[in-house]
Amino acid sequence: MAAAELESPWVVDTRELVRRPGSMRELSRTVSAPERIGTDVIAIQADHTVEMELRLESVVEGVLVTGTVQAEASGLCVRCLDDVGETLEVFFQELFAYPERASHHSAVAASHKGGKDQQTDEEEQHVLDGDLMDLEEIVRDAVVTALPFQPVCQDDCPGLCSECGARLADDPDHHHDVIDPRWSALASLSVPTDDDEKKRN
Ligand SMILES: [Zn+2]
Numbered sequence: 001m002a003a004a005e006l007e008s009p010w011v012v013d014t015r016e017l018v019r020r021p022g023s024m025r026e027l028s029r030t031v032s033a034p035e036r037i038g039t040d041v042i043a044i045q046a047d048h049t050v051e052m053e054l055r056l057e058s059v060v061e062g063v064l065v066t067g068t069v070q071a072e073a074s075g076l077c078v079r080c081l082d083d084v085g086e087t088l089e090v091f092f093q094e095l096f097a098y099p100e101r102a103s104h105h106s107a108v109a110a111s112h113k114g115g116k117d118q119q120t121d122e123e124e125q126h127v128l129d130g131d132l133m134d135l136e137e138i139v140r141d142a143v144v145t146a147l148p149f150q151p152v153c154q155d156d157c158p159g160l161c162s163e164c165g166a167r168l169a170d171d172p173d174h175h176h177d178v179i180d181p182r183w184s185a186l187a188s189l190s191v192p193t194d195d196d197e198k199k200r201n
């Protein structure tokens with residue numbers, strides 16, 4: 001066991017469970033996010049508190065972890081760039097296989113999840129490192145998946161004025177006298193699209 005790995009807040013020691021199918025342990029852990037977790041537009045910011053409730057179950061193939069992550073995420077409204085905040089509560093469940101069992105992991109994980117999440121099993125093989133389970137990637141994936149693609153400050157946020165950049169929610173009657181009518185036709189084309197969403201990942 002490498003001492004350095006134990007220093008990561010995401011690493012959990014499963015010593016008392018390893019090779020003891022049927023044994024179970026529950027724990028709570030509060031982590032200060034070492035770096036931001038999220039997307040370009042919204043994230044749990046670095047140093048913010050992440051609360052984890054974990055249940056570790058020893059199974060024949062390894063150790064199954066079931067958990068929830070709670071944290072405050074913050075970012076910017078994609079329409080008006082105002083601050084947005086979101087309270088996250090994210091569920092996850094993963095099997096950490098013993099190294100010699102890792103090749104069987106996909107089938108086992110699928111059965112533990114009721115076969116719900118099979119598309120991710122090919123790429124994700126979580127293996128115990130000695131007695132240690134590193135939750136960082138799982139927490140990161142679960143949080144990113146739970147965050148809104150396009151956070152908005154309010155569902156009907158009208159965004160920014162396409163001509164001067166003013167925040168329209170602050171000034172609903174805002175308008176400009178358009179001199180050339182062709183400009184107003186152009187302005188109606190500058191509606192936000194879903195293209196930004198595809199750049200995610
Ligand atoms: Zn907004």
Ligand SMILES: [Zn+2]
Nearest residue numbers: 161163164166
């Ligand atoms: Zn304006």
